[in-house]
Amino acid sequence: MNTKAYALYQKDFHSEMRTRYAVNSLAMFVIVAISVILFSIGNETITQSLTAGLFWVVIFFSAMSGLSRAFVSEEERGTTLALQLIAAPSTIFSGKLLFNVILVFCMNIVITILYSALFDSFAVKNFALFAVSFFFGNAGLAIASTIIAAIISKAGAKGTLYPVLSFPILLPLILTSVQLTLMSFEGSTFLDAKFELAIIICYDVIMLTASYMLFDFVWKD
Amino acid sequence: MAWKIFLFILLAFVCVAGIAFPIVPVPTRWYEFPFIPGLKENAKIIFFHVPTAWLSVIAFLMSTIYSFKYLRKKNLDDDAKSYAAAQLGIIFCVLATITGAVWAKFAWGSYWSWDPRQTSIFALLLIYGAWFALRSSIESEEKRASLSSVYSIIAFLTVPFFVFIMPRIMKGLHPGSADDTNSGPVIDFKMNGNMELIFFLSLIGFTILYFWMWNIGYKSIIYRDKINKQTRG
Numbered sequence: 001m002n003t004k005a006y007a008l009y010q011k012d013f014h015s016e017m018r019t020r021y022a023v024n025s026l027a028m029f030v031i032v033a034i035s036v037i038l039f040s041i042g043n044e045t046i047t048q049s050l051t052a053g054l055f056w057v058v059i060f061f062s063a064m065s066g067l068s069r070a071f072v073s074e075e076e077r078g079t080t081l082a083l084q085l086i087a088a089p090s091t092i093f094s095g096k097l098l099f100n101v102i103l104v105f106c107m108n109i110v111i112t113i114l115y116s117a118l119f120d121s122f123a124v125k126n127f128a129l130f131a132v133s134f135f136f137g138n139a140g141l142a143i144a145s146t147i148i149a150a151i152i153s154k155a156g157a158k159g160t161l162y163p164v165l166s167f168p169i170l171l172p173l174i175l176t177s178v179q180l181t182l183m184s185f186e187g188s189t190f191l192d193a194k195f196e197l198a199i200i201i202c203y204d205v206i207m208l209t210a211s212y213m214l215f216d217f218v219w220k221d
Numbered sequence: 222m223a224w225k226i227f228l229f230i231l232l233a234f235v236c237v238a239g240i241a242f243p244i245v246p247v248p249t250r251w252y253e254f255p256f257i258p259g260l261k262e263n264a265k266i267i268f269f270h271v272p273t274a275w276l277s278v279i280a281f282l283m284s285t286i287y288s289f290k291y292l293r294k295k296n297l298d299d300d301a302k303s304y305a306a307a308q309l310g311i312i313f314c315v316l317a318t319i320t321g322a323v324w325a326k327f328a329w330g331s332y333w334s335w336d337p338r339q340t341s342i343f344a345l346l347l348i349y350g351a352w353f354a355l356r357s358s359i360e361s362e363e364k365r366a367s368l369s370s371v372y373s374i375i376a377f378l379t380v381p382f383f384v385f386i387m388p389r390i391m392k393g394l395h396p397g398s399a400d401d402t403n404s405g406p407v408i409d410f411k412m413n414g415n416m417e418l419i420f421f422l423s424l425i426g427f428t429i430l431y432f433w434m435w436n437i438g439y440k441s442i443i444y445r446d447k448i449n450k451q452t453r454g
Contacts, residue, residue, distance in 0.1 A: 147375065151368050156358040165355060168348040169375060172382045175340075199382070206378055214371045217292050221364075 004087050008095025009102075012070065026066040026107060033058045034114055051121040052181040055111070056174050059141070062107055064163040067145040070096040071153035089219040090212055093146070097211075100149075101142040108138050125187030133180035133193075133200065140173045140204045147211040150218045169207075176200050228429050235423040239268035242419075266324045268420055272427035274317035277345060278384055280310030280431065285377040288370035298443055300366035303373065304356075305438030309431060311349040318342050338395040341383035348376045 016022055037054055046054075074080045083092055112134070115122045124130045148166045152158050176199045183193050190197070242265075287303035290296070321342060322332040333339060355372055359365040388395060 144375075148372075151355070151372055154359070154364060154368055155355060156360070161354060161358055165351045165372065168344055168351055169379060171344050171347075172379050172387070175387070199386070203382075207375075210375055210378055214374060217367050218371050 002094075004091045005094035005098060008087070008092065009098040012095070012099045013102075022066060022069050026062060026103075027110070029065045030058065030062050030107065030111055030114070033061060034111075034118065038118060046119075046121055048121050048123075048185045049182050051115075051119055052178050052185060055115055055122070055181060056178050058111055058115075059108055060167075060170065060174060061163075062111065063104060063141055063145050064166060066103060066107065067100050067142070068149040068152065068158065068162045070100055070146060071149045072158055075153050084219065089216045092219065093150070093212060093215045096150075097143065097146050100146045101139065104138045104142040104145075108134065122185075124184050126184045126189070129188065129190060129193055130181065130184035132190075132197065133177060133184065136197070136200045136204055137173060137177040137180070140200060140207060141170065143204065143207045143211055144169050144173065147207070147215065147218075150215060154218065173200065173203055176203070225433075228426065228433070231422060231426045232430065235268060235419060235426050238419045239265050239423065242415075266320055267416075268423040270317065270320040270324060271420070272424050273313045273320060274342065275424065276427060276431050277310050277314035277317055277342075278380065279428070280306045280313060280435075281345070281349075281373075281377060281380060283435070284310060285373050288373040291366055291370050292374075295363070295367075297362065297366060297446070298439075300370070301442040301446070302435075302439040303370065305435050305442055307349060307352060307373075308438060309434055311346070311353070313431075314342065314346050314349055318346060336388075336395050337391040338388040341387055344383050345380070348379075352376065 037058070074083060087095075116124075145166060148162065148169060152161050152165060155161060176196045180193055180196045180200070183196070284303045284306040287299045287306065291299040291303065318339075321339060325334065325336075325339070326332050329336075352369060352372060356365055356369045359368060
């Protein structure tokens with residue numbers, strides 16, 4: 001099962017590298033979003049809590065722009081039936097999840113680098129806390145976004161429906177991640193942040209389990 | 222029939238008691254409530270605000286339970302029950318948000334201050350809205366039922382966080398938040414005996430009303446679908 005899931009990921013990766021549509025448009029989206037924020041702020045200095053919030057705003061909208069491709073592209077190219085025949089639903093979900101996790105991590109590393117370069121108030125004091133919350137927050141983002149992408153790939157109005165459906169599901173993650181990012185700016189210890197870290201880890205585990213159990217019902221006709 | 226009359230009398234009593242019973246500093250008669258420090262007259266909204274918020278969560282729970290049942294048995298009747306519960310749930314959620322905002326204006330000075338509990342009732346409203354938006358975008362009945370059931374279950378996993386965890390650990394204005402010294406007037410039972418009685422009667426009355434409306438709602442959906450199928454085929 002692991003090799004099949006990895007093979008699915010490789011298929012998506014190679015087809016992406018051939019045309020690079022998604023990666024290019026995602027990179028441009030990130031640059032445009034950050035530019036809009038920079039232009040709106042102008043020369044004002046913004047507080048650290050505002051920076052933490054804006055960081056996750058850009059992450060959320062970039063995820064909404066880029067993560068639905070995993071399933072929607074299959075529907076558009078008409079390859080869903082072939083995919084249903086070659087592998088069990090959980091294998092397919094693993095492959096798509098792996099692709100989305102790697103995409104989210106790459107995208108967010110780029111966003112973090114851009115933010116730390118362009119925003120003075122983005123100064124991380126406790127880097128270990130930032131790294132841990134980054135890891136778990138991105139994992140949760142990828143997991144929740146992938147199952148919602150699977151749901152909307154079977155519905156109509158795919159583009160506009162994706163952020164509408166994802167936002168309530170991602171809200172606990174975003175609220176807690178903004179808190180954790182702010183705490184890493186302020187230099188809080190792991191002990192101070194134990195509640196928020198516990199919430200994020202629980203969210204990841206719960207979403208992962210629920211997604212695997214429910215994907216069968218979404219995938220099969 | 223008798224229980225409907227009983228329900229009418231109960232709810233009429235609750236509404237009259239909730240609105241008309243006076244609040245006095247030292248209650249002497251059975252129909253007088255004492256002052257709650259800081260709340261004065263507007264404490265009476267508790268009889269209407271808490272049941273609506275409570276019911277919107279119960280309605281969502283029921284919608285999710287019938288979503289589970291649909292996914293197991295693929296019986297479209299369960300989907301109709303889930304839909305009827307969600308219809309009532311969104312109505313009660315809107316009512317809870319509005320009564321909460323009105324109370325916030327009197328107690329805290331502004332209609333909306335992104336207090337954690339206000340944020341969570343707003344999140345519940347977004348979940349309901351997204352659920353209805355998903356349903357309206359799918360044509361096929363079985364697909365619509367299974368996709369909205371999956372979304373309902375996923376969304377329900379976030380509800381305990383919003384309703385029970387977040388408002389209690391974050392600092393906020395609402396009673397029972399991290400700023401408060403207790404868990405709020407309901408759990409710590411600091412309400413006067415009279416108020417408690419009216420409060421629990423209100424809760425019970427509204428819950429029975431909800432189940433009655435849900436019953437009528439899902440039956441009418443099932444009959445309407447049956448009639449549509451018959452006239453078509």
